Amino acid sequence: MSKLKIAELFYSIQGEGRYMGVPSVFLRTFGCNFKCAGFGMPRDEISIEADDIAYTHANIESFQKYEELPLVSTGCDSYASWHPAFKDLSPMLTSDAIVDRIMEIIPHKEWKDEHLVITGGEPLLGWQRAYPDLLDHPKMKSLKEITFETNGTQKLTPEFKDYLSRWAGSKWGVREITFSVSAKLPCSGEKWEDAICPAIVKEYEDVGTAYLKFVIATEQDFADAECAIAAYRSAGFKGHVYLMPVGGVESVYALNNKNVALLAMKNGLRYSDRLQVPLFKNEWGT
Numbered sequence: 346m347s348k349l350k351i352a353e354l355f356y357s358i359q360g361e362g363r364y365m366g367v368p369s370v371f372l373r374t375f376g377c378n379f380k381c382a383g384f385g386m387p388r389d390e391i392s393i394e395a396d397d398i399a400y401t402h403a404n405i406e407s408f409q410k411y412e413e414l415p416l417v418s419t420g421c422d423s424y425a426s427w428h429p430a431f432k433d434l435s436p437m438l439t440s441d442a443i444v445d446r447i448m449e450i451i452p453h454k455e456w457k458d459e460h461l462v463i464t465g466g467e468p469l470l471g472w473q474r475a476y477p478d479l480l481d482h483p484k485m486k487s488l489k490e491i492t493f494e495t496n497g498t499q500k501l502t503p504e505f506k507d508y509l510s511r512w513a514g515s516k517w518g519v520r521e522i523t524f525s526v527s528a529k530l531p532c533s534g535e536k537w538e539d540a541i542c543p544a545i546v547k548e549y550e551d552v553g554t555a556y557l558k559f560v561i562a563t564e565q566d567f568a569d570a571e572c573a574i575a576a577y578r579s580a581g582f583k584g585h586v587y588l589m590p591v592g593g594v595e596s597v598y599a600l601n602n603k604n605v606a607l608l609a610m611k612n613g614l615r616y617s618d619r620l621q622v623p624l625f626k627n628e629w630g631t
């Protein structure tokens with residue numbers, strides 16, 4: 346039976362993108378190929394060393410569970426889902442154990458209108474081989490919609506691509522697969538050539554609906570997003586594009602959410618909120 350290293354498993358409302366407002370189970374896998382230490386930092390201060398300032402300022406040993414971890418105003422707001430210092434907070438769970446936990450946290454103890462968000466970290470790293478066991482579990486039969494929240498750098502393996510095609514067209518009814526691609530612009534601190542991978546994202550459209558979601562704080566970020574959008578379109582990507590305000594904490598989010606909404610309107614793009622910030626203060630487990 347397959348196992349997954351799970352950083353968090355919780356029930357909440359999807360706060361971002363296409364499924365904003367939909368009751369959702371969030372399965373957050375451990376591990377990421379990026380650090381994104383640059384979010385919220387002035388551009389000339391972004392460096393990879395910022396990782397240690399942003400993520401390990403706290404005394405790691407004093408935290409026993411995710412809910413106790415501090416929120417950060419710079420860098421990746423889900424840092425504990427990939428930073429090695431926090432790996433012991435994330436257990437390896439069998440697909441049976443994960444399904445049991447899901448049945449405990451959804452309101453009717455079976456899938457109704459909830460959708461499953463597989464997030465991270467980066468959920469399309471090596472875990473692709475483990476998802477079929479989980480999704481084929483008898484108690485997952487009535488699940489109709491899945492979103493993978495990915496940074497858009499991981500190619501689908503041929504085996505997983507085949508599996509997803511079968512899952513979407515399965516005998517149990519119409520099912521929907523979505524790839525919410527949060528492509529990382531230079532403000533993240535990651536290199537363009539590593540982060541903007543149009544051919545990979547274009548391929549997601551072979552098995553589901555894919556859309557791009559850019560985190561924006563400044564005009565320079567938007568100029569970068571426009572260059573990235575052009576690159577994705579050149580590769581044949583057809584999906585929607587969302588602009589989303591930066592802000593893992595409420596004070597930062599509130600500074601630029603309206604400006605980003607206006608920018609999206611002005612350019613005929615979609616706006617994504619981060620409802621988990623005003624509703625739940627972006628606390629772990631929300």
Ligand code: SF4
Binds near residue numbers: 378381529
């Ligand atoms: S890709 Fe996402 S999870 Fe990974 S470091 Fe960047 S923001 Fe965090």
